[in-house]
Amino acid sequence: MSTKQKISWVPIAIIGTLVLILGFNSTYTVQEKEVALVTTFGKVTDENTQGLHFKWPWPVQKVEKVDANKTHRIEIGFRQDGDKVSTVGNEALMITGDENIVWADAIVEYNISNVRNYLYNTDSPENFLGNATVASIRTVIGSKNLDYVITEGKTEIQAEVKDLLIASNDLYNTGIHILDVKFQDIEPPEGEVSKAFMAVTDAREEKITKINAAEKHRNQVIPKARAAANAAEEEALSQKTERINDAKGEVQEFNAIYSEYVKNPGITKKRLILETIEKVYPKSKIFIVDSKGNTVNYLTLNDLMKK
Template sequence: MNFMNQEPGGGAAGPTPVPNPNRKPPEIKPGTVRNIVIGIVAVIVLFYLGSTSFYTVQEQERAAVLTFGKYTHETGSGLHFKWPSPIQEVRIVPAELTQRITIGYREKGNTVTPVEDEAMMITGDENIVSADAVVTWKIHNIRNYLHNISDPEQFLRNSASASIRSVIGSQKLDYAITDGKTAIQDLVREKLIELQNKYETGIQIIDLKFQDIEPPGGEVEEAFRAVTNAREEKNTKINVAMKYENERIPKARGEAQALIEQAEAEKKSRVLNAEGDVAKFNAIFSEYVGNPSVTQNRLILETLEKILPNAQIFITNGDGDTVNYLPLNELLRKEATGDEN
């Protein structure tokens, strides 16, 4: 009778297998190893091709494609295919984005940090002035932007600072901090654009605006601020005076023209009256020449009527004893009423 082996725990167990020292492990065929290696290499190649042959360009970006390091073409936003590196490379730049840099200070969030080395400069009359500016720009030519300058932003900052120093260095301090700010700003913008074109940086300058042009702080700043306030007050008074002048001169011209027209009318009226008087006198004179006594008597009577409008006129002849009476008033009254009796 065979008894089964007992486990230490008292449970029954099957017979323990005994390894065969003469048994060989399964053999792997050489073709299988080759296929595995080829599969791994193929996966790696496909992953490499997929990761280097497709690229995505965002809306505000453009991509320059370089074939063996030479610029060939550009692509816009979207998903694009290229030959894998090192055959073709892609450099993506924010060509559709308007960018800005500051000169004389830096902004980080709500914090503004002055940069004295950029802001301080000497004017044409050997005074020190502080100038802060903002330059707005964008990429105009990607090929020039990537190949002609190594650090575009630093080049733009240096060229803007050089342009500002060049223009302010030829102006007087008083002019730079008062009336000349706008003119200096335009000159600096033109000079900065000229530098970008000269070196073919591919950068388009959209605008340049000064934030401040002022002398250094302290007593000098207070003195120039007083000068600026006085100049502004002067300009205000000049503008008020010019406004008053513009209001009064047209009004005075109108009044003068009215007086001239009134005098001309008075002149014409008097000339016409004088001509009428002359014509009347000539008519009376011609009648007087024909019959002087009658005309003379009539003139006397008309004059008496004007002098004594309410007097009764009697014409008598005192040569004889009998008074001859001519009732002129009754005759005139009858003549006026049309009574012929």
């Protein structure tokens, strides 16, 4: 073959290669459970299901395939790799409504109901779903008591978590359809986590006990102090009233005596002297001698007062 003939085949080979490349890049196959989204210069222009389809080569058109009709699952609180299972503490750790700690492991099953929303409404649909699931579980378990959570409450908790999860996905139009929420285990933790939590719980309970004791003491002391203060005030008022009344009585008595004294100074003076003597010697017999007669007469003070 001459050099001229060899050169003439080169363009044909190049063109043939380009045709093959373009042909290969212009077709794509969508599997049974897949849905393909076609974008033209970055804008969604088509959505295709199972079968062989054609498109313009890149960069004109691009195809993204999603297992939309397949049941997917995410694991919360644990990860399973074959027979190996590991705990994810930041997902599994939950606080109950009565402030106890539990581990909660769950599985969420879902499929993709809207491929466009799934691909373009969130940066990472699976991360969103995982975070929303953890938040929903914490919300529900946080409203229940420990005994209920670890005994008969599992079914109800699953239903409530599913409802919250559906609401979250609907709110953000994630394109995810929640099929089921299943708890593997809900149980109190063991080991160091349990010890640390119990230490915090004990400290909090001790604090509450001391506060209650102080409040009880306060409730006992303050009423007693108030009662004592009220009693002292009442006693002072009583003494004040008594002394005022005594003073008023003495004034009235003095005024009465003075009035009599003005009328009969001699008799009043004599009476006052006799009353004073009687007060000084209340039990003594006092004899008063009348010096006008030769005979010694005597009178008791009581007899004299009767006169």
